Amino acid sequence: MTAPSPASEPRTDVARALKHAAIAGLVSFGMLLPLIGFRTIQDMRNELVLETRPLLLASFVLLTIAGSLLVSLVLVPWKQRRAAAHIPGESVRRAHWRAHVAKWLVPFALGFVVLYPVIVLLGTGFGGAVKWIDNFGIQILIYVMLGWGLNIVVGLAGLLDLGYVAFYAVGAYSYALLAKEFGLSFWILLPLAGTLSAFWGILLGFPVLRLRGDYLAIVTLAFGEIIRLILINWVDFTGGYAGVSGIPRPTFFGIPFNANDDGFAAVFGLEFTPLYRTIFLYYVILGLALLTAFVTVRLRRLPVGRAWEALREDEIACRSLGLNTTNTKLTAFAMGAMFGGFAGSFFAARQGFISPESFTFMESAIILAIVVLGGMGSMIGVAIAAVAMIGGTEIMRELEFLKLIFGQDFEPTQYRMLLFGLAMVLIMIWKPRGLISTREPSAFLKERKTVAATFVEEGRG
Amino acid sequence: MEVFVQQLINGITLGSIYGLIAIGYTMVFGIIGMVNFAHGDVFMVSSFIALVAALVLTTWLGISSVFLSLFIVLIVGMLLTSLVSWTIERLAYRPLRGSFRLAPLISAIGMSIFLMNFVQVAQGPRNKAVPPMLQQVIVVMERDGYEVTVSYRQLVIWAVTAFLLLAFWYVVSKTSLGRAQRACEQDQKMASLTGVDVDQTISITFVIGAALAAVAGTMYLMYYGVVSFSDGFVPGIKAFTAAVLGGIGSIPGAVIGGLLIGLIETMWSAYFSIDYKDVAAFSVLVITLIFLPQGILGRPEVEKV
Amino acid sequence: MIPDAILRVEHLTMRFGGLVAVHDLSFAARRGEITALIGPNGAGKTTVFNCITGFYKPTEGRIALNRGGPSLWNELDALTASSVRSRKGPGGSLYLLERMSDYLVTMDARVARTFQNIRLFRGMTVLENLLVAQHNKLMIASGFTLFGILGLPVYARAESAAIERAAAWLEKIGLIDRADDPAGDLPYGAQRRLEIARAMCTDPVLLCLDEPAAGLNPRESTELNELLLSIRDETDTSVLLIEHDMSVVMQISDHVVVLDYGVKISDGSREDVRNDPKVIAAYLGVEEDEVEAVASEVGL
Known part of the structure; x- marks a missing residue:
């Protein structure tokens, strides 16, 4: 030419x-x-x-x-110029820089989330703090936790689950119904709800063990929908569309957060404000999320976690090495479901009201999107994706100033999910393997080297 | 007996609509192995296009002939919906071809969320009801005051579906386009080496699927007389169930699956509980995938060691 | 019948629909030897392997593994008549592999295998591959995850022992310097060796290798031969391998079984097999009585 x-x-x-x-x-x-x-x-x-x-x-x-x-x-000429002007050593420098960031990111982020309520209080005072801690802090942390739970199933074990919200629902309804019926406390019901969800994870996991890929995804989607439809239609048990209201709120080790004389504020000699409960709930979900992270990090270094990842890489090779793949899959389903159940019972306790509306397929899609956008298997990536996607859509509620530009009829909140969907498409095109696609090995002999994304399989299950 | 015949008639009508949507799922899955999650929402968008086109024709242009306006609405709906689907494939799926397996699925879910909310924002969240048309019915049988009827609407749906399926069957089995599609299904690389334009073939597959979904969308609007932005999801899942039940990748299978799902749904509503009709449809999906993953007409998948 | 056999395959038949892949095949593999199953492409060798390792359920026949003395074979018929899949006793254990599913064959009967198209965990490091192979042992040490979650030292000890064992194998196959690299990053020959080391990490009594020499260059081929001989001589593992490349087989095998169109056509020492006209005929793709003519033509 x-x-x-x-x-x-x-x-x-x-x-x-x-x-x-x-x-x-x-x-x-x-x-x-x-x-x-x-x-x-x-x-x-x-x-x-x-x-x-x-x-x-x-x-x-x-x-x-x-x-x-x-x-x-x-854009195209810029990309071409950048591809042509390849600077030697740049990728090395970039990797170095990335490693540097990664080293400081986790401690910094941890410090920030622990101090977040204080920072908000200093920034906004008592007036606006509830909104920032509840809508942003708690809301994002719930999704971080759900993302980390689903990450076990999808990211580590490579089993595509589109019905994860079912376990969230099981956890929420378990807490709501048991707390109303028997008056048991949040801290007793939390592990119980998690166990029930794990049980459902195994129950729904059994029939779908043989399925692979998209088929597994569709069956789990169907299961999620069946559970939601049962919640809607079994009115005597679940309250149907109306849901369950008046769910007991968690107490501070027996001291309720109310304006009464035996309430939290009175006991500690403070002036009553709903803020205390919000802050308490924030630290509860933070603790639950950190528990999820801790357990997952531990599990990855245990045989069961390694078996999950091996399953994602090659199921047939797993069987040839004497791994019981049935149990491996079921434990992944059960662990993921359990954390979903924890998050669900927290959700019910925080809202005081639940209905099937909160457990639609859209929720499953959002959680899966967070896992895939973050980078399958990467806990930091999942957390970043949750902050970006949930924080991003929540911030749309705050953009009242846009009314000045587009007129009073403009309602920024109705564009939330529109932009969410668009962002999903764009991020996939930009980074098809998610934000952090490399893999940290679970054990090493001499030095821990990050595994490049191109080697990591995505799972056929 | 009368109830059964009536539900048979209703079920075939509903099944025709599911079958038309299911073809889009099955063709796309057959050719690029992807569940086009946004297909149900493309169907919903097509219903809105048909709604607007019908309003333009009746209230602005004053066309009173039902059949003429239906014909024009169908043509417009098929063209514009095809354009929508072509654009989606071009922008959201094609850049991800040959990439990470989950990426197109997530992109499709994102597209589905986007389309649903786009229609909600652009057209409002309310249900859109159109005045009923073609309300005449033919009484097929009668006993003890119970009349089994076929409405003109149902007859139109049957006729249009049958005609389109024949035309479509001709295209995929007798033309070079159909050959190119089957070649891409087998082996895309090999097909491109033998001179098949793979990208174009895939685009056309999306376009055909969308055109058939547009017919389903128009029929849906005509049959139920109401549509809303959230109407893509459930029919989409049921149509996908139909595709799986019939054997994914098999076009006659999609039609048979559609009819079966339609019949299961109407019969279940009549004899068991209307509340749980969707549970019945989803259960069929689960049971099929677990016990007959290749579907009725699909080829079984052999695990290679 | 070979009394000191570790594996006995008897009247094995495998049909896929109308296709008979293996027909009435019987052979035995001796303990402490390298047995080769050879034959032209499509002879049904991999199908036999998949039956032995539990990936396929044979249509007919018996596959028995003996982890004890020769006298244990006397109990085979009694075991077959019973409904259980294994007999464990002081004299050793006897297994009916056709009754066991894939992972149990490795976990209980201790038969490990490799694959024709290498199946490593490509996104995991070389070391991790060898740790996954020690899964069952580590699972028990981790108290089925419970002790591990609590961080008890009993698991930490077991894990460092497992890493040591992995390192010893890596030393042996010359990959110790690449222990922390992803397995998918290794060159082809190294991947083959790693897959063998991974199978060995499951502590097998019988190692089944599916075309281990396929795609190797002459130097890698020699290294492989040395590795297999050292496995035979230094460990308690017997080897059963599939090859269609006769030259490799003839250098290391103690016993050769030849398969063509799913039927055994020869069985014996490598000299016996080398001179068997039926084998030559099968490999040249001609009738038996044409062998001499063809052989002289091509200068064999």
Whole structure:
């Protein structure tokens, strides 16, 4: 092939970019015409009528064209230049820098989460602290814990589970119903709920042991949905759509968080505020999440954890080495389910109210997304993904100032899941193996070397 | 007996819709081994496209002939839905081809969440109800005051489904496109070496699946007269169940599976409990996968050591 | 019948649908020897292996493993008549492998295997591969995870013993310097050796190797031969290997069984087999009475 003359090259590039942009504009016009160009609304007589939004449509099409031009004229050449200008030793330097960051990241993050309520109190005072500790701190930690629990099943054992929320639900309903029925305390019911969830994990794990890959994913999805539908329809037991309300809240070793004389504030001579309960709950979920992390780190260095990872790498080789793959899979399901159950009973205790609405397939998808986006098997990656995805969507609630730009009708919260879905797609395209895709070996002879992502299998189970 | 015949009629109608969606799942799985999670939402989007197209035709252009407007709505719906699906494949799946196995699945789940919320934001969260059309019914049999009826709507659904399946069957079994698809199913690398444009073949597969889903979407809107942004998930899962039941990768299997799922659902509702009809459908999925993973018409998978 | 056999395969038949992969095959492998199962491609060798190691359930026949003295074979018929899969006693244990599923064959009967297309845990380090192989032993030491979670020293001791054992094998196969690298990063020949070392870490009495020399260069092939001979001479493990490359087999095997189209066509010492016209015919793909003509043509 002859090299094109330097003078003509940019022009053809621009011409091609313009052509692509025109096609993109046309496609987006066609696609968006019915859904953006028109809006179906109900008129006074409750009949559907159409409203047109030509300006909105035009701006979307123009945005598409601009985006397409940006990609082909700026992003692609930039990538090519970067690929061409390969600096020797850069990857080494980068790895070095990364190792440096990794060394300090964990202690720093730990310190931060332990001090988080204090930092929030200093930052916002008593007024705004509940929101920041509850909506951000507790909410994110619940998902970190769920992500770490599912990480055992998906990330370590390589078993694709799309129905994880079922165990979250089992934990939540176990706590809610047992606490209401028998008045048992949170600390007694927590291990009980975890055990029940683990039991369900084994129960649902048994029939699906032989299935692989996407089939396993779909069956677990079906199980998750079946459990949710039973929660909806078995009204006598679960309260159906209405759910369970008035769930006893956890106490501070027997001292309730209320405004009474025997309440937490009165006992410790403080002024009553709901903040104490929030802070207490924050440290409970932090403790549970750290327990999950501790147990998982330990398990990875034990035969059972190594067997999980070996199972992900090659199931047939496992069997040839005398590993009981049935038990290995079931323990992974049970451990994952148990942590899901812990998180579930915490969730019920924190909310005081649960209903099937909280345990939809969307929750399973979000948890799985956190695991895969974080990098399967990497606990730090999963935590980062949980912070980014859950924190990111929660922050959408706080963007009230956008109303000043887009007008008072603009409701930023309704874009939360829209952006969540979009972020899932974009992160997968950017990093298909997740944010942290390397693997830390569980044992070493001379030095601990990180295993590059290209060697690590994703599991066929 | 009368109840049974009536539910048979209803079940076949519902099953036709599931079957049309199931073909999209089964073809995509057959060719790139991926569960296209967003397919159910593409179906839902197609329902909205049909809704808007029907409103434009009836309230703006004043076309009163039901069949003419139905015809135009079908064509528009198929074209625009195909465009949507083509774009999704191009942007969200193609960059991930040959990459980490879970990446396309996660991308598809993300796409599904995106589409659902996009429609919710763009069209509002409320159910969209259209005035019922083609309400006439034909009484098939009658006993003790119980009439077994077939509505015109159901007849239209049967006719359109049958016609499209024949056309579609012709395309995949008799044309070079069908050959290219089967070649890609067997071995993509080999197919590209023998001159098959693999990317294009996969794109066309997505387009055909979406076009059939658009027909299902239009039929769904016409049959139930109501659609909402969340209507993609459950029919999508049931259609996927149908694809698995029939044997994933097998196109006649998808149709048979669709009809079976439709019948199971209506019969269960009639004879057992309408509340648990979805549990019945999901249980069928679980039982099929555990005891007959290759489905009714699929090829069994042999474990290689 | 060979009295000091460790493994007896009797009337083994394996059918896949209408296809008969192995037909009425009987042979025995002697304790402390290297037995080779050879034959042209598609002769059914790997199928025999999959039956022995529990990956396939044979259609018919008996596969028995003896972990005791020759007198133990007298009890074989009684064991077969019973419904159990093994007989354990002071004189040693006797197993019916066709009654056991894959992992039990390795865990209980102590038969280990390698694969034709290497099956290492590519994303785990070389050392980790060898630790997974010691799973069952470590599992007990970790109190089925309980002691391990609590961090009791009993597990730490067992683990360092396991690492020592792994290191000894790595020394032997010349991979000690690569212990902390991912197994998928090793060159092909080293992966083959590692897979053998991994199988040896399960403490097998019988090691089944599926085409261990496939794809090796002459130097690696020599190293492999040395490794196998040292396993035979220095450990209590007997070796059963599949090869279709005669030259490798002829250098190290004590006993050779030849298979063609699922049927045994020859069985004996390597000299016997080398001179058996049936074997030559099978390898040349001609009828037996044409062997001489063809052999003189190609200058054998």
